[in-house]
Amino acid sequence: MCHLDPAKCIFVVCLGLSIMVCSLIYLSADVPTELKPKQECRPFAPQCKPFLLGYNSGLRWHRHNCQVEQYITNYTLDCPKLITDLSFITVPLSKEEEDYPLAFILTIHKELELFIRLLRAIYMPQNVYCIHVDAKAPLEYKAVIYKLASCFDNVFVVRRTExxxxxxxxxxxADLNCMEELVQSKIRWKKVLNLCGQDFPIMTNLELVRYMQxxxxxxxxxxxxxxxxxxFSSxxxxxxxxxxxxxxxxSGKTKDPPPHxxxxYFxxxxxxxxxxxxxxxxxxRVARELLMWSRDTYSPDEHFWVTxxxxxxxxGSYLTGGWGGSIRAIKWSDQEGTTHNGCKGHYVRDICVYGTEDLPWIFQSTAMFANKFESGMFxxxxxxxxxxxxxxxxxxxxxxxDPTWLLAIPHSNSTEM
Known part of the structure; x- marks a missing residue:
């Protein structure tokens, strides 16, 4: 029974109910201090059979920790756990690689899961990684990239973005912005490679090092x-x-000839x-003048570096280089029937987004990286x-x-792939 006047009694009751309701909401909310139940991973496609050891003898492989995007977006930041759970490699795998660190420039704006998996594939602790996030990318996307980069001493987001x-x-x-910071890195990298978020490596880091040397x-x-x-002269x-x-x-206006x-080159x-x-x-001075001249050209990154x-x-100039250098394995639509047997996925801007039936062609490629992939397609x-x-x-x-570096675990008593 309330001994206060009616108005005060009503206030006390309402306050008590409000506290109870807020408490229930808080207790039932998804407080991100513990991992949610793991979601099932996709089984491997049949095209994986040839290189999954023991498959034909009854051994089956199960992917694990494959929800990389949800892991970073849904949970509180615990960097040691993130690095372990997402199977990042944590020590140099050979003296040869340790003595020849590489730098990577990654320009991204979408496909968060693809980017995380790309970084995991190319990551080595002796290398250095500069990430350029498109300035027009969503704030939530940028926040996740900063969150991920903060877990590594050798991964950073470039300060100046375009x-x-x-x-x-x-x-x-965007590449130049990263280069300006990479030359100041304490890691004495030997060569720099640039990637986009829809690339994926074909060569291992050791193979890259050997190819560079x-x-x-x-x-x-x-x-x-x-x-x-x-x-292409226009x-x-x-x-x-x-x-x-x-x-x-x-614009319709003709440009002056290039400096000097x-x-x-194209x-x-x-x-x-x-x-x-x-x-x-x-x-x-020559490079700066060519850069200024290139500002109002079409796709200047396709002539600036090679010129x-x-x-x-x-x-390090390579005056007779030509098309030498296995940079990318790409299926261009106009090369169908000559350099490749057609896109088994689908074409976007005349470039194949790979499907599983494109894998044998990729596996046989001598290129460093394959382009391109989409998380929503194939x-x-x-x-x-x-x-x-x-x-x-x-x-x-x-x-x-280290067992945490494995992306899948074999099981002999499973009926699933």
């Missing part, structure tokens, strides 16, 4: 390309205007560059490639294998 436009100068500037590429930059063909002959974040359009009458936007060449790009690499005074293809790559990585290791 609103990246397809085929615009902003894409080139091979007779053909030791102390050389890898920028596949040729003298600019006439059909890219640099005509002025283009970048509509920030949307598209690039031609430099011969313009090639891939992807590369492997020596540290000395990166310093040349950031400090030389500079054909300047004699550039460190996800089993990446599952299979990821497992194939990790098995190869661990087979080449000269150190004891």
């Amino acid at each position: 609103v990246v436009t397809y085929a615009g100068y902003s894409r080139l500037q 091979s007779k053909e590429w030791k102390d050389k930059n890898m920028t596949p390309g040729i003298k600019q063909p006439a059909k 890219r640099t002959r005509m002025q283009h205007i970048e509509m920030v974040g949307n598209y690039v359009r031609r 009458r430099i011969q313009v 090639g891939t936007a992807y590369y492997a560059l020596t540290r000395e060449f990166v310093n040349f790009v950031l400090t030389s 500079l690499n054909h300047i004699k005074e550039a460190p 996800p089993e293809a990446l599952d299979c490639l990821e497992m194939w790559h990790r098995i190869k990585v661990l087979k080449q290791a000269t150190v004891s294998i």
Whole structure:
């Protein structure tokens, strides 16, 4: 019985009920201090059978900890647990790799799960990784990337970011922003490679190191390309205007010739560059003038690197390089029937998004990376490639294998793949 006046009694009762309701809501909420029940992982596709050891003798492989995106977005940050649970490799796997650290530039704007799995595949503690997140990416996406990067001493998000436009100068500037910070890294990396979020490695880190130090590429930059063909001359002959974040359009005005009458080359936007060449790009007058001239060209990253690499005074220049250098395994639609047997997934902007039936072609490739993949389309293809790559990585290791580095666990008494 309430001994207060009626108004006060009502207030006390309401306050008590409010406290009870809030307590129930709090107790029933998903407080992210413990992991939620693990979700089932997709079984491996049949295309994985040839390299899953023991499969034909009854051994079955089960993927685990495959919900990488949900792991980072749903739970509180516990970096040691994250690194272990997501199977990141934590020590150099050979002296050869430890003595030849690499730098990676990763430009991303979507496909969070793909990016996490890409980073896990290429991550080694002796390397260094610069991430450029498109300035127009959602805040939630950026927050997760910062959260993930904070767990590693050798992974960072570049301070200066660009609103990246397809085929615009902003894409080139994003790489340069990372280079400016990478040259200041305490890790004395030997070469830098650039990736996008829909790439995935074919070579292991050890194979990359050996390829970078091979007779053909030791102390050389890898920028596949040729003298600019006439059909692409309008890219640099005509002025283009970048509509920030949307598209690039031609203005109708003719540009001045390139500075110093430099011969313009055309090639891939992807590369492997020596540290000395990166310093040349950031400090030389010729490189700065070519960069300024390139600001209003179409897709300048497809001529800037390869053109500079054909300047004699550039460190590591490769004057007769041509299309040499196995950078990417890509199925272009116009090369169907010549360099490949068709896309078994589907084409986007004339590039194949791989399906599982494309895997044998990828496995036989001599390229460093494959492009491209999508998490929403044919996800089993990446599952299979990821497992194939990790098995190869661990087979080449000269150190004891930590069980947490395994992406799947074999079981002999299972009826599932």
